[in-house]
Amino acid sequence: MTTQTTLTSERLVLTPAAPGDFDDLTALWSNEDFTRHIMGRALGPEEVWFRLLRDIGHWTALGHGNWSIRLRGDGAYVGSVGVLNYHRELTPALDAPELGWGVAPAFQGMGYAAEAVAAALAWTEAAGMARTVCMIAPENLASLKLAARVGFRAYDVTTYKDRRVQLFERAAT
Numbered sequence: 001m002t003t004q005t006t007l008t009s010e011r012l013v014l015t016p017a018a019p020g021d022f023d024d025l026t027a028l029w030s031n032e033d034f035t036r037h038i039m040g041r042a043l044g045p046e047e048v049w050f051r052l053l054r055d056i057g058h059w060t061a062l063g064h065g066n067w068s069i070r071l072r073g074d075g076a077y078v079g080s081v082g083v084l085n086y087h088r089e090l091t092p093a094l095d096a097p098e099l100g101w102g103v104a105p106a107f108q109g110m111g112y113a114a115e116a117v118a119a120a121l122a123w124t125e126a127a128g129m130a131r132t133v134c135m136i137a138p139e140n141l142a143s144l145k146l147a148a149r150v151g152f153r154a155y156d157v158t159t160y161k162d163r164r165v166q167l168f169e170r171a172a173t
Contacts, residue, residue: 007119014067017055021068024077033105037140069116079103081116090160096131117150125172135165
């Protein structure tokens, strides 16, 4: 198991999810432009708090989890990226660490998601993870494009929580 790690890139600092992220996460998850491809609905503070506790516990139990993405200069909250194992109820089961990411609408289209995903993928490779997977809604064109750009390839289509999703995999380079 690895330890909680802070990652940095040219413009970003990625820190493991922490209680101090709650207000930023609540603002993010209440934004329907952000949640439409993930949950299909906005989340309230109680649901966000439970997600945050899950993310903190993920780090404790597995040594990896969600990082909060912030700008290096002013610390503005950009979104999150993570290496996950949520035991999702879907067929086929995700059989490798899952990479997930999301960037607040105000920061989309600026390359921050690509920069954060690249940092997370470098971390997975340094941690010895030979393969990662991700799950993307077919209408989420920006994430589909990013996944292809960083080397993910489609391997299946399935349904998760009554929504159609595409499954992708990426071998370490």
